[in-house]
Amino acid sequence: MNSVIRQYRLWIVLLSSGFLVSCGNSNLQWYVVSPMTETGRTNLMFLAGGLKYTLLLSITAIVVSVVVGLLVALPGLSSNPLWRAFNRVYVEVVRAVPILVLILWVYYGLPIVMGIAVSVFWAGVIALALSDSAFEAEIFRAGIQSIDRGQLEASDSLGLGYIDRMRFVVLPQAIRRVLPPLGNQLVYMLKMSSLVSVIGMEELTRRANELVTSQYRPLEIYTVLVLEYLILILVVSAGVRWFERRLERKDLR
Amino acid sequence: MMNSEKVNNEDSQPIIELVGISRFFGKFQALHEVSLSVNAGQRMVICGPSGSGKSTLIRCVNQLEKHDAGKVIVNGIELGRNKKKLREVRADVGMVFQQFNLFPHLSVLDNLTLGPMRSRKLSKQTATDLAMRYLERVRIPEQADKYPSQLSGGQQQRVAIARSLCMEPKVMLFDEPTSALDPEMISEVLDVMVELASTGMTMMVVTHEMGFARKVADTMVFMDGGRIVETSPPEKFFTAPESERGRLFLQQILQH
Ligand SMILES: Nc1ncnc2c1ncn2[C@@H]1O[C@H](COP(=O)(O)OP(=O)(O)OP(=O)(O)O)[C@@H](O)[C@H]1O
Ligand SMILES: [Mg+2]
Numbered sequence: 001m002n003s004v005i006r007q008y009r010l011w012i013v014l015l016s017s018g019f020l021v022s023c024g025n026s027n028l029q030w031y032v033v034s035p036m037t038e039t040g041r042t043n044l045m046f047l048a049g050g051l052k053y054t055l056l057l058s059i060t061a062i063v064v065s066v067v068v069g070l071l072v073a074l075p076g077l078s079s080n081p082l083w084r085a086f087n088r089v090y091v092e093v094v095r096a097v098p099i100l101v102l103i104l105w106v107y108y109g110l111p112i113v114m115g116i117a118v119s120v121f122w123a124g125v126i127a128l129a130l131s132d133s134a135f136e137a138e139i140f141r142a143g144i145q146s147i148d149r150g151q152l153e154a155s156d157s158l159g160l161g162y163i164d165r166m167r168f169v170v171l172p173q174a175i176r177r178v179l180p181p182l183g184n185q186l187v188y189m190l191k192m193s194s195l196v197s198v199i200g201m202e203e204l205t206r207r208a209n210e211l212v213t214s215q216y217r218p219l220e221i222y223t224v225l226v227l228e229y230l231i232l233i234l235v236v237s238a239g240v241r242w243f244e245r246r247l248e249r250k251d252l253r
Numbered sequence: 254m255m256n257s258e259k260v261n262n263e264d265s266q267p268i269i270e271l272v273g274i275s276r277f278f279g280k281f282q283a284l285h286e287v288s289l290s291v292n293a294g295q296r297m298v299i300c301g302p303s304g305s306g307k308s309t310l311i312r313c314v315n316q317l318e319k320h321d322a323g324k325v326i327v328n329g330i331e332l333g334r335n336k337k338k339l340r341e342v343r344a345d346v347g348m349v350f351q352q353f354n355l356f357p358h359l360s361v362l363d364n365l366t367l368g369p370m371r372s373r374k375l376s377k378q379t380a381t382d383l384a385m386r387y388l389e390r391v392r393i394p395e396q397a398d399k400y401p402s403q404l405s406g407g408q409q410q411r412v413a414i415a416r417s418l419c420m421e422p423k424v425m426l427f428d429e430p431t432s433a434l435d436p437e438m439i440s441e442v443l444d445v446m447v448e449l450a451s452t453g454m455t456m457m458v459v460t461h462e463m464g465f466a467r468k469v470a471d472t473m474v475f476m477d478g479g480r481i482v483e484t485s486p487p488e489k490f491f492t493a494p495e496s497e498r499g500r501l502f503l504q505q506i507l508q509h
Contacts, residue, residue: 158368159344
């Protein structure tokens with residue numbers, strides 16, 4: 001935690017001074033979100049209550065999208081042109097659809113196609129994961145392609161099959177290399193999860209919207225929302241970096 | 254010993270048999286209908302100028318390079334499209350690369366046990382025992398828990414040799430195993446290879462180390478322009494090579 005503070009102290013100083021300056025502005029009514037007042041505390045708790053869903057949604061979606069992304073990346077590396085075509089079409093099509101549109105389509109459209117209702121949470125997960133999987137697929141493809149050909153030849157000469165080669169030789173090395181872009185995608189996912197508020201997911205953004213409707217203090221409440229995302233993402237980035245360093249220590253390349 | 258081996262091999266089929274293989278890279282033909290065979294216990298050294306197709310040839314044996322025409326027969330199995338057979342054959346053919354190609358994310362021990370555990374389906378314990386035995390053979394048992402990047406080039410190449418040996422192969426292929434090494438590390442790797450030869454291992458070695466070739470080879474193959482120009486016993490090749498090109502090559506390589 002200390003190192004996090006050190007890393008981001010410039011931001012902390014800037015934001016807190018901005019906060020103090022704006023406190024001096026009499027037009028602002030910070031009491032609605034002030035931890036010093038009863039109402040403020042209740043409102044803050046309400047806002048922060050969305051965190052659980054933002055995290056749950058983003059993390060589930062990133063896990064699904066990493067798996068789907070990998071499954072889409074592998075055919076892209078095949079020597080069979082049909083497999084490669086599948087990869088290209090998937091990536092191009094999915095990447096072309098705006099996330100918000102995908103969310104609406106999955107929530108309102110998919111139940112009609114499939115004949116089953118999709119909960120808000122799973123509609124959000126499916127839409128976010130689907131959209132992100134195209135990017136994950138490209139990241140994995142690049143990561144796997146960056147593995148030296150000698151590694152593949154060594155695996156082949158040991159008689160390893162495709163699955164063993166991927167599992168024990170290629171992917172462990174590729175994942176290390178794609179960790180920075182994967183971390184970026186996680187951050188991106190945390191931000192994009194705010195869009196799921198439009199279908200009624202009670203995450204951070206939705207909570208803020210609801211509070212604004214009842215309290216009429218958009219500036220103060222949305223400022224808190226900005227801070228919520230900022231803190232969340234700074235913590236997650238620090239976590240990703242910590243994880244990267246831990247992996248690096250294992251093979252001192 | 255030599256005699257009894259010869260007798261044994263007389264009626265048995267060769268371990269490696271290449272029959273008129275060609276290999277094209279686009280329009281460029283890297284191998285021109287090359288044929289050769291390697292019997293059990295034979296130690297063949299292949300030399301020739303850069304670009305003559307030595308790597309391409311040796312890599313065809315375990316199909317890291319596919320041949321475009323001709324036949325590659327290893328252990329009596331003709332290699333073609335059948336992936337399962339190919340894997341079986343590869344498990345019986347060890348290969349040591351110029352660039353070592355160790356797995357950087359695995360410890361030395363894990364580098365050695367991966368093949369035996371996954372291809373040969375040995376238990377972890379058996380594979381570990383095997384690995385330690387071969388690490389001792391290449392004289393670095395104390396490095397078992399290190400990662401490749403923590404070792405010198407010579408040590409890495411010895412680990413790579415041990416990794417191949419852990420598959421208990423019938424034949425070992427070496428493609429310029431000492432070319433990427435600093436001069437002071439070459440001999441430690443060659444020593445291991447000489448010792449391996451003395452155990453009767455069948456070997457096919459691409460190298461420019463003529464001292465090693467003299468000591469170990471029973472057959473010298475000289476390649477040029479994608480063809481085998483000469484196949485001679487070393488005594489003959491080093492004193493009176495049949496081909497003019499072989500003579501020139503030796504002159505150049507032995508100059509320094
Ligand atoms: N993947 C490839 N694509 C195109 N040309 C290739 C490829 N691999 C080899 N060649 C060409 O085939 C010829 C033979 O190459 P090869 O690597 O077998 O030679 P070599 O005898 O091993 O040479 P060296 O001593 O430099 O290792 C060379 O002219 C080389 O340029
Ligand atoms: Mg070569």
